[in-house]
Amino acid sequence: MGSSTWTRILLILVVSIWGSNVVMMKYLVEYFSPLLLSTIRMTIASLLLIPLVWLLEGRLRLPKRTLGYMLGLSFCSIYIHQLTLGYGVQYTTASTAALIIGTIPLLTSLLGYCVYKERMNLRKWLGILLGFLGVLFVIGGSGGLRLWPFTFGSGEFLVFLAALGYAVGNLFVKKLSEVLSPLLITAQMHLLASVFLWLSVLLWKDPIHLSAPTLTLWVLLLSSTAPALATIGFNMGIQRIGPASTSMFLNGIPAASMIFAVLFLGEAIHLFHFAGFACIVTGIYLGSSHAKENHNHRQQSKGQFKNV
Template sequence: MGNSKIYLVLIGIMLIWGLNVSVIKILVEHFMPVTITALRIFIASVTVFLVLGVLGKVRKPHSNEWLYIISGAMLSVVSHHYFLSTGLSKTTAANGGLILGLGPLLTALLSMILLKRRPTNIRLLGFLLGGTGVSFTVLAGDGGINSVSVGDLDIFLAILSQALSFIVIKKAAETLDPRLLTGYMLLIGSVLLFLISLWKEPAGLASLTHGTPAVWLAFLFSAVLATALGHMIYNHAIGQIGAAETSIFLNLNTFFSLVGAAVFLGEAILPAHLIGLLLIVPGVLLGSGSMEELVLRRRRKLQHR
């Protein structure tokens, strides 16, 4: 597959992920948040293993790989999706989508802190822009600082958990296919989320009888297309064109989440949301190092001509 086709596929994935924020918002309004999330993640894991089974990519992890799989499941699945589902039940999809757009920025920042790498001035500028953009987002309500939602904090904890998981996943991927790693993490995470739902939401299973056919169709869209196939294709694209170029497309996810919130949920897009978007996108490009790496790569290509 040529790069132009990969770019088109990535745009499609970002559209799906952006709309998925609104879909999850719909799901947590019809069902108990943790219960429906556990079921959604389980269906996603089954989908991943079915696809990998057809491709002949399924194998039993080695003993030293289980620690990374369980750690990744706790961070990338349990913590991320728990806070995402509970957060979207307390805040708007517009706010959630913008805060989730900080993923690459937080990943770069945590890598610098944990690996003790000194940030460049360009990255520091990116961190400043991204932080300012989120401030505009969470203060978008009419009440200023008093309007900050607990749900916004939950969404931030969701993306922070996922950013931490990327460091674990990167280590695990040295010996384990990232797609297979995704399947195992989703399966283990779904079981843990289900156990949490039994404790936190005693009426959770009963709430599953409340859905309409349209809501269950949205559920399948989120579980199969967004969570299972979306992550598999995105991870494959990283191997094809590199992490830097792939991560740039995540900015479209932020844009599409705003569009989805306005079109499908009728949420008001405030000036503060647009200011947040205009600050977060360049913040991610600069702070994640994507722009620096692309510039350096282009320079090397020109030197070798």
Template structure:
């Protein structure tokens, strides 16, 4: 029974990188009508409201745990919502999409190391092998089959910002694991999303001041914003946080490697982009790496057993 529950968890978590992967195409179109920070703020404001409705429906909305965990919730909003999206949107202005994709997918590597050394999560060489194989697969895809391009990259302003995104997400992943032991997942996600959205709103007004454009966007853009808020944020965040509770930060973070792969498939089917041999090889390696990481059989540590 326990094995069946774990298998179901692994299958359900596949929706997370699917929804996040679909966000690339929709965001690209939205940015043709709205600036990045305004887009992010609008997305997370709507998402935060939806999460509050969800928490109320589940009767998880309670002000006492919010008050008791206020600063931790603010830290989640500052890392997983505000700083991640701020660093990412600014970083893309200074560097290529290839470099950005390579930097973002090292999230599982840093999460694995920090979770193992500082949070007591169990690991072994199979864990590192799975991370390495999946990272190789994504690298093959984003470099278009020419791994030599990786040696030609230099660290510039854009890369520094993108490493800020990586650091933000790693911190968010590790904080959420501790938080969900004492407070409900949906409530944590709702409050932290609203807090991060307010931060994005403030910075978008200061840096862009283009909220007057929101009322004049096309119906397609509005539907895409709703998709980002409902599926790529609310459902994906709830499932990701739930997954961390069930299988730990290391294994849950491994699913992030599937995000660019799903973005590729969606681009092929919805936007008519061509797929090459290196795409198939890269996707196979990535999926194999995620499978190895999630099927890793190690004994839980005391810290993990308490979760």
């Protein structure tokens, strides 16, 4: 299989891991406050990633010119995203939260177009719209054809801020990936976000307790390590095909969330879910394959200097 196929397989795995994230967070906020939960998860992820990047790359230091981008990435894609999502799912349903998070590809593409002037041809726009239609099918249920099948309250607003924060962070990854490896980016963004979160715990005097069933603690450990590793794969996708095309795969997160909700929460799945899957897969194909072709064409036109 070619690099294009492997990149898609990697991003599908990333989507599967992140799809379980909403389900695990919904479960874990019953035992931990969102702030403490985010702090513990990011700290565990950092303890995993920092030794890994030191072992594989032999360095942790960032070039001075990247510090501003890394701070922006850590603050937007982890600190803001994790906190607003954690507090948001307390006040809205998991399906509604998944729908709003499903707008990240659209937000990222629009921001990429505005900031980096990325090309947005008809095929890519069609892929985005079709993917978003699939999100509506999967999440909306019997009201899936309505544009906004929910009441936009405080929970929905917080989750929207989570989606927007992550989309903004994707723009910083685009810059950082020009000079840093995906692994170093992922490790440093988790480390800096952990510092932000611990400062918030101390400032807000959030009570620290870990009284929970053993199974819950295992879920906490899994939810801390798997998404961090998935972030490496996602950043690799951004590095190879750009933020807009990579973020197209995030359309699959609501579908993956629904599967995990069925498996672990006992929710029912219906015909409109399969319709959503069809739309999402087609949207991903339209939005990513054409972009990859353009990316390869640009690589060839630059000749051997890109490989120096």
